[in-house]
Amino acid sequence: MQVIIANALEQGLIYCFMVLGVFLTFRVLDFPDLTVDGSLPLGAAVTGALIVGGHSPFLATAAGVGAGLCAGLVTGFLHLLLKSGESDSTNYGPKLLAGILTMTALYTVNLRIMGRSNIPLLGVQVIFDKVGSFLSLTMIGWNLVLVLAALAIVVKYVLDWLxxxxxxxxxxxxxxxxxxxxxxxxxxxxxxxxxxxxxxxxVALTGSLVAQQQGFADVGMGIGTIVAGLAGVIMGEVIFGVRSISWVLFSVIGGSIVYRFLIAISLRLGIQPTDLKLLTATLVVVALSIPTVRRKVVRL
Amino acid sequence: MSAPATLEVRGLRKVFFPGTANEVTALNGIDLEVPAGQFVSIIGSNGSGKSTLLNSVAGTFSLSGGRIVLGGRDVTKQAEHVRSRMIGRVFQDPRAGTAPSMTIEENLAISLLRSRRSGLRRGVTNPRREVMRVQLSRLGMGLEGRLRAGVNKLSGGQRQAMSLLMATIAEPSLLLLDEHTAALDPKVAATIMELTAAIVAERGLTTLMVTHNMELALRYGDRLIMMHAGRVVLDLDERQKATLEVGDLIVKFHEVAGEAFAVDRMLLE
Incomplete structure (x- = not known):
C-alpha cells in the first residue's frame, strides 16, 4: 500500500504541471487548447534528444519547457489567423482548430527531433540523478516525492504571483x-x-520529467493528455473547491494526485492499462454533465 | 489620466455584409462635432444606427468610410484596445461591463490600470484599495465594505453601477453609454441615471449617451441628437431642448422621418 501511495503521489506530482497548464487554458483563458497532446511529447522529445546528445539534464529540461512555450505561441498565432476579424470570445471553433493543427504538426516535429519514435534514457544521467547526488539522496520513493512536491509548490507560487x-x-x-x-x-x-x-x-515540463522518470521519450506518450488534464482539473475543483485563485491552484494539484491514485487503484483491480483512456473519458463526461443533468432533474 | 476631449466625426459610413444579399447601410454619412465636456443624448428607432455610431467611435469594427478625430488625433485606424485607453464605455447588459468570476477589487484594479500598460507589479494594492473604497462609497450601495466579494454575487443594478465607475474612474477623454439603463428595473435605472449625471457633471466628461427613452434624452444632457436610417435628422442644443416635451419630440420625429416612411411605402407598392 505504501508503495502504491508513493507511486501515485509521484505520478500525480509529475503530471500536476500539465494539469496546471490545462487549468490555465480551459478555465482561466476559456480556451480549450488541444495543443497539449503534442506539447507533452515535445517536452519529452527535446529533453530526450539533448540528454542522449550529451547535454546537461538541467539544460535539456529547460529546453523542453522552452519548446513547449513556442508550441503555445504557434497555437496563439494560428488562432489569430483563423478567427474572423470581429472578436467573439464564445466562438470555440477557431480555438479548437488552432490547437488541433499545432498538435498534428507537432507529431512530425517530435519525430524529427527524436529521429525515431522512441529514445531510451537508460544508463544516462537524468535530472533526478543530478538532484539526488546534490542532495546526497537516492531519488526513489518518498525522496523523489518530496523533491517533486517542492518543485510543484514553487511553480504553484510563481503562478499565484503572476x-x-x-x-x-x-x-x-x-x-x-x-x-x-x-x-x-x-x-x-x-x-x-x-x-x-x-x-x-x-505541459512540456511534465513531458520532460515523465521521460526522465520512466526512462524513455516516446512519440505516442501525449495521446489523451487533454482528457487526463481535464479529469485532474475537474476532480480538483470538485473535491477541494474553488474559493480563490490561490486556493484553486492547490486544488488542481490535488486533483492531479487523486486522478493518479484512481488510476493506480484501477490497475490494481486488474483493469488493463489500455482501457484507462475510455475510463478517463467516461469520468470526464460524467463530471461535466452533472450540472446539466441536475438542472434537468430539478425542472421535472 | 487624460482630460475630456473634443470628438469630431466626419462623413462616417458603415455598411454591414457589403456585396451580399444581407447588405445593410447602418451609417450613411454622419457628421458630428462634440466640444470637450459636452453631454449628448442620442435617440432614434431600432436600426437607426445609434449603437453602430457608438461602436464605430469605440473601434469595435472597421469603417466603410469617414474618419474619427478624438482630442485632435485621428483615431480612425487605431485598434479598439488602443483607443479604449481614452474611451470609457458602459453597455446595456449589466454583465458586459464587469468580469463576473473576479472580485470587486480585481475588477476595479483593472479599471484603474486603463490608459497605462499593465506590468508585473501587484494588481490590487492597499493604496488602490483606498481609492476604490472612496469611489465605491459614492455609489451609496455599501460595496466599499465588500471589496473581496465576487462580482457575480451582485445585483444587476450594482453591477451596472460598478460598470459606470469602472468606465469613469481613470478619467477617460470620452464616455460612451449604450442604453446603459435599459435593462434595469425603473427604480434602479433612475438611480444609475442620477449617478451618471453626477459623475459626468463633476468630471466634465465628453459623453455620448444612446437611449430609447425620449424622456431621459430630454431630461439629461446638453444636446439632443435624433438619428434615422443612418443619418442625423435632428440636432437640438440645450436651449431648444429645454422648451420641448416628449410629445413635441414625437411630432418632430414624424416630421423628419415621415418623408423616409413615405419613400419606403412607395417602394413597397
Whole structure:
C-alpha cells in the first residue's frame, strides 16, 4: 500500500504541471487548447534528444519547457489567423482548430527531433540523478516525492504571483469577459498568446520529467493528455473547491494526485492499462454533465 | 489620466455584409462635432444606427468610410484596445461591463490600470484599495465594505453601477453609454441615471449617451441628437431642448422621418 501511495503521489506530482497548464487554458483563458497532446511529447522529445546528445539534464529540461512555450505561441498565432476579424470570445471553433493543427504538426516535429519514435534514457544521467547526488539522496520513493512536491509548490507560487500582478488580472479577465477587458484598453490577442505559451511550457515540463522518470521519450506518450488534464482539473475543483485563485491552484494539484491514485487503484483491480483512456473519458463526461443533468432533474 | 476631449466625426459610413444579399447601410454619412465636456443624448428607432455610431467611435469594427478625430488625433485606424485607453464605455447588459468570476477589487484594479500598460507589479494594492473604497462609497450601495466579494454575487443594478465607475474612474477623454439603463428595473435605472449625471457633471466628461427613452434624452444632457436610417435628422442644443416635451419630440420625429416612411411605402407598392 505504501508503495502504491508513493507511486501515485509521484505520478500525480509529475503530471500536476500539465494539469496546471490545462487549468490555465480551459478555465482561466476559456480556451480549450488541444495543443497539449503534442506539447507533452515535445517536452519529452527535446529533453530526450539533448540528454542522449550529451547535454546537461538541467539544460535539456529547460529546453523542453522552452519548446513547449513556442508550441503555445504557434497555437496563439494560428488562432489569430483563423478567427474572423470581429472578436467573439464564445466562438470555440477557431480555438479548437488552432490547437488541433499545432498538435498534428507537432507529431512530425517530435519525430524529427527524436529521429525515431522512441529514445531510451537508460544508463544516462537524468535530472533526478543530478538532484539526488546534490542532495546526497537516492531519488526513489518518498525522496523523489518530496523533491517533486517542492518543485510543484514553487511553480504553484510563481503562478499565484503572476495571476495577482496587473498583467495577471488582465489574463484572468481575458477568459472571463473579453469584451470588458478590451474596452479597458487591453490587447487580448497578446494576453491570450502569453497565456497559451505559459500553459504549454508547463505541459512540456511534465513531458520532460515523465521521460526522465520512466526512462524513455516516446512519440505516442501525449495521446489523451487533454482528457487526463481535464479529469485532474475537474476532480480538483470538485473535491477541494474553488474559493480563490490561490486556493484553486492547490486544488488542481490535488486533483492531479487523486486522478493518479484512481488510476493506480484501477490497475490494481486488474483493469488493463489500455482501457484507462475510455475510463478517463467516461469520468470526464460524467463530471461535466452533472450540472446539466441536475438542472434537468430539478425542472421535472 | 487624460482630460475630456473634443470628438469630431466626419462623413462616417458603415455598411454591414457589403456585396451580399444581407447588405445593410447602418451609417450613411454622419457628421458630428462634440466640444470637450459636452453631454449628448442620442435617440432614434431600432436600426437607426445609434449603437453602430457608438461602436464605430469605440473601434469595435472597421469603417466603410469617414474618419474619427478624438482630442485632435485621428483615431480612425487605431485598434479598439488602443483607443479604449481614452474611451470609457458602459453597455446595456449589466454583465458586459464587469468580469463576473473576479472580485470587486480585481475588477476595479483593472479599471484603474486603463490608459497605462499593465506590468508585473501587484494588481490590487492597499493604496488602490483606498481609492476604490472612496469611489465605491459614492455609489451609496455599501460595496466599499465588500471589496473581496465576487462580482457575480451582485445585483444587476450594482453591477451596472460598478460598470459606470469602472468606465469613469481613470478619467477617460470620452464616455460612451449604450442604453446603459435599459435593462434595469425603473427604480434602479433612475438611480444609475442620477449617478451618471453626477459623475459626468463633476468630471466634465465628453459623453455620448444612446437611449430609447425620449424622456431621459430630454431630461439629461446638453444636446439632443435624433438619428434615422443612418443619418442625423435632428440636432437640438440645450436651449431648444429645454422648451420641448416628449410629445413635441414625437411630432418632430414624424416630421423628419415621415418623408423616409413615405419613400419606403412607395417602394413597397
Amino acid at each position: 495571476l495577482h500582478t496587473e498583467f495577471g488580472l488582465t489574463l484572468l479577465a481575458t477568459g472571463d469577459n473579453e469584451q470588458m477587458i478590451r474596452a479597458m484598453g487591453t490587447n487580448t490577442n497578446f494576453t491570450r498568446i502569453v497565456g497559451l505559451a505559459i500553459a504549454n511550457g508547463l
